[in-house]
Amino acid sequence: MSDARPVIPVIVWPGSNDDRDAQLALERLGVEAPRIWHTDEALPRETAAVVLPGGFSYGDYLRCGAIARFSPVLRAVEAFAAEGGLVLGICNGFQILTEAGLLPGVLRPNASLSFVCRDVRLNVEQTDTPFTSRCVDGQELTIPVKHGDGCWFADDELLGELDANGQLVLRYAAGENPNGAIADVAGVINAAGNVFGLMPHPEHAVDPLLGSADGALILGSLVDAARLSLAAAV
């Protein structure tokens, strides 16, 4: 495995607010994580993966993520993803990826209409992804959520298809669903397996001091995969 530090840029929109935490968490995992402004039209040449962080891009106007998907940098992210590049969307980043059509389903206002901010327990349903490879089958993770629009929705047909394909990677543990998401879905991967979005915030759970270090399993999996792609490219 290469000793070089993989480059995993973190995109910043007006209203993003978890970009620095994501940067810090990635750096602690041995990664270079430059923050990239949304008007940039290209990703750094050596980009091994991209993170779309949480926040409230464009004030959540119209629908969460609906405006950010038209930013210049997202064209670059789309092109990167189309070539198999690894893309992780956290919370608002997840919302942006669904609005852009890079991930299935849509994120709607929480069923309670209340903002929810607390630790939730999650079940890892798939471990053979670049985002969960450090987890073991059926592992329970504790990672915080903090969102007002985390109610993931897909109609029955789409839901059945995603379930059959093993794309429902993370689900809230029994009794934990904080937002009314259908089938307790907390995180979804695309059919190609290189784009993943989740509502919980792994970047806020990377040290026992924060209450949990389980988020480092998600980000660490991504870093492992980024290192592999780096090694393959050499």
Add this chain to the structure above:
Amino acid sequence: MRATVLVRPKPGILDPQGQAVESSLRHLGFEVSDARVGRLVDVDVATDDKTEALAQLERMCEQLLTNPLIESYEIELEQA
């Protein structure tokens, strides 16, 4: 040409906002059911051609104003 776009949650889509509004209306003593809350966008389109305006508005709805998975839309053009 002035246009109004009405965006509604599709039938069968859970609408917690509509439920909250309905509940408040009931508290006020109104006998109501099935309240749904959508969104209204008024916009000036830079054409006087009705067909062209409609075509543009439909593209606006599909690209930005609605998420077709969960929302339907209705376009109203102001009579010239």
